[in-house]
Every structure is written in C-alpha cells, then in structure tokens.
Amino acid sequence: MAKIIEMNHPLIKHKLTFIRDKNTGAKEFRELVKEVSMLMAYEVTRSLPLKEIEIETPVSKTKSQVIAGKKLGIVPILRAGLGMVDGMLNLLPAAKVGHVGLYRDPETLKPVEYYCKLPTDVKERDLIVLDPMLATGGSASAAIGFLKDRGATNIKLMCLIASPEGIKVVNEDHPDVDIYVASIDEKLNDHAYIVPGLGDAGDRLFGTK
Ligand code: PRP
Ligand code: URA
Numbered sequence: 001m002a003k004i005i006e007m008n009h010p011l012i013k014h015k016l017t018f019i020r021d022k023n024t025g026a027k028e029f030r031e032l033v034k035e036v037s038m039l040m041a042y043e044v045t046r047s048l049p050l051k052e053i054e055i056e057t058p059v060s061k062t063k064s065q066v067i068a069g070k071k072l073g074i075v076p077i078l079r080a081g082l083g084m085v086d087g088m089l090n091l092l093p094a095a096k097v098g099h100v101g102l103y104r105d106p107e108t109l110k111p112v113e114y115y116c117k118l119p120t121d122v123k124e125r126d127l128i129v130l131d132p133m134l135a136t137g138g139s140a141s142a143a144i145g146f147l148k149d150r151g152a153t154n155i156k157l158m159c160l161i162a163s164p165e166g167i168k169v170v171n172e173d174h175p176d177v178d179i180y181v182a183s184i185d186e187k188l189n190d191h192a193y194i195v196p197g198l199g200d201a202g203d204r205l206f207g208t209k
Helices: 010-020 026-044 080-091 138-149 164-173 201-206
Strands: 004-006 050-056 061-067 071-078 099-104 111-117 125-130 154-162 178-184
Touching: 010 026, 010 154, 010 178, 026 080, 026 154, 026 178, 026 201, 071 080, 071 138, 080 125, 080 201, 099 138, 111 138, 125 138, 138 154, 138 164, 154 164, 164 178
Parallel strands: 004 178, 071 099, 071 125, 125 154, 154 178
Antiparallel strands: 050 061, 099 111
C-alpha cells in the first residue's frame, strides 16, 4: 500500500498559512507556492538512491556520494501544477518536465483531458506529478492513469492541500503511488472545494476570475 506523507516542517506550515489567506495577492501567492514546492522537493527526494564516486578535493582524493538510479521527470497538471514547477526545478535542475492538461468539468466534476506532452523516455524516469489541490481525486487519478498508459512505472504525487476523499480515491486507483502533501484538510464542500483549503488554485496563481 502507498505511503501518505504529510509535511510537518514549520517553514512549510508557516508559508501555507499565507497561501490559504484570501488577502494574499497573486504575486505573493505564486512566490509562496514556489517556495513550499522547493521545500517539499527535499522531502519527496529523500529516498533517492546514492552511489559513491571518487573525486579530488583541494586537499586529497576521496570517495563521495552522488544521486544514482533512474532519471527524474516532473509532471505538472495544468494549469495550477505549473506554479510548483520552478520550485522543484530549483532543486532538481536536470529533471525533464512533462505536461498533462486537465480541467474539472464544473457540472460533472469529472476531469477532461486537453493536453499531454511527456518526455520521450518517460518509461525510464521516476515521475513526480504536481498539483496544488487534491479534491475529489479525479484529476490526479486520471493524470497518473495517462502516465501509466504511456509506460511509466514509478510515480509519486505531490500536492499542497488534499482532502481525505481525494487521498482515498488516488490510493484505491493507484495503490503504488505515494502521496506527499503539505496539509490534509478537513473535507470537501458541496461544490467539491477543499475546506478550509485555499480556494481555486489556478485562479489565485494566474489572477483569473
Ligand atoms: C484544480 C486543481 C486540480 C483539480 C482538483 O484544477 O488544480 O487539478 O482542480 O480537483 P479534483 O481532485 O476534484 O479533480 P481545475 O480543474 O480547477 O483546473 P485549472 O488548474 O486549469 O484551474
Ligand atoms: N480545485 C481547486 O483549485 N480548489 C479546490 O478546493 C478544489 C479543486
């Protein structure tokens, strides 16, 4: 069964408070989402394998560790996942970026796909799917399904805020996918918005609405 990892770092908790605040404007919101994503990247990459290489310091030869194993790919779910890309790339500059375009139909609340462009070697990469919000779980579950259809086998999901309902859906649909989340909130409201949440992540990032 997959792991659910909720962040407990004070910096993440602090920044998330201001991300949630409705008085935080788009510029500050974007900066905070980027910063929290960077802090979460540290946790998401905790289990990456290492290997020893030999180097020479100015003083002596030594063996030292570098990241080994498969290459990484990050896959933001459009639009709001885009806000998390730069923070991840700050720590993982060699990662390739794929994009999955999905929006949630306001009537049916089901995800509708409109774009999918992935690195050609997606099968050989460990993938981290990015989306600030895991609400009903429909979008994340569908995005992970697209990646699996295209041969991906090692996938993690990273979100800022998740509902218990969304976690359950992704867990049931994809029991192999670990979920990293800055906060697990209380519930969904009647419009499938996360409570207390942060509102509409895409609108707040891009100033639409
Ligand atoms: C938001 C969010 C997730 C989705 C979560 O995107 O970024 O992708 O809703 O909801 P779910 O778990 O119930 O599927 P939205 O559909 O609003 O599209 P946008 O990012 O383009 O604004
Ligand atoms: N999408 C959002 O952007 N926010 C929510 O609370 C739920 C879905």
